[in-house]
Structures are given as C-alpha cells and as structure tokens.
Amino acid sequence: MDRKEAFWHILYRYLWPFPYFRDVTQGSLLERQQNYRYNRRIGIHHLPGFMLKWACLTLFFFVLGNVCEELLEVVLPAACCFVTGTWTLTIAVQLTVAWLWLRRFPELGR
Incomplete structure (x- = not known):
C-alpha cells in the first residue's frame, strides 16, 4: 500500500524551517556546541531560501x-x-535575524 503525504504537511515542511534545527539550550556544553555548529551549518545555507x-x-x-x-x-x-x-x-524578519545571528557568531558562548 502506497501512502501519500498530506498536502498540508508538505506545505508545512516547505515553508516552516524551524523543525530542521536542533535545540541548543539542552544537554551538556559539548552537546550544545555541536547542536549550534549543526544549526550554523544548516542555517547559513538553507535559511536564505526560506527567507525568499x-x-x-x-x-x-x-x-x-x-x-x-x-x-x-x-x-x-x-x-x-x-x-x-x-x-x-x-x-x-525572524528568519533574517536568525540567519544574521548564525553568520555573525561562529561559536556558542559559554
């Protein structure tokens, strides 16, 4: 049986970028830094598309x-x-601020 994804779910994934990012407020310092690096890597390249x-x-x-x-x-x-x-x-505007933040601050503060 071939299950099709609902249109609203596809539209949500197309327009809403925030589920693709990781939480940088949870976990140890190393985990938070890794999550921030992941967010930075993903955000710098993909946020401009969502901003557009x-x-x-x-x-x-x-x-x-x-x-x-x-x-x-x-x-x-x-x-x-x-x-x-x-x-x-x-x-x-929120997406633009997030993109500028990720470009400006290369590492998570301690």
Whole structure:
C-alpha cells in the first residue's frame, strides 16, 4: 500500500524551517556546541531560501490587499490580506535575524 503525504504537511515542511534545527539550550556544553555548529551549518545555507519564500508570500499578500482595496473596492478582504502580509513579514524578519545571528557568531558562548 502506497501512502501519500498530506498536502498540508508538505506545505508545512516547505515553508516552516524551524523543525530542521536542533535545540541548543539542552544537554551538556559539548552537546550544545555541536547542536549550534549543526544549526550554523544548516542555517547559513538553507535559511536564505526560506527567507525568499516568506518575502514572496509577504509581497503576494500586500499586492493582493492593494488589488482588493483599489480595484475591487472591498475593505474586509483587503484588511485580511494586509494582516496576513504583516504576519508573513514578521516570519521573514525572524528568519533574517536568525540567519544574521548564525553568520555573525561562529561559536556558542559559554
């Protein structure tokens, strides 16, 4: 029997990068340092792709909100698009900060 993965799970894995990282607050100092090195190695290369995805989503929702407001003259859907665009912008900023942090601090502090 061939089991297919649910669409929502695929979308979650495509957009949400945080499960791919390891917890650096648990374990001994050596384990925390190893986890930080792993996060740094993964994050520096893969976070820009996730940042681009969320930036595109942000742009999409703000453009859609603008279209709803200007061309269709409907306020509620436009407001929903702008709120969703703000949420996606928040995630894009979090990803950017995480990427900059991993690039700036090569080792975990003691």
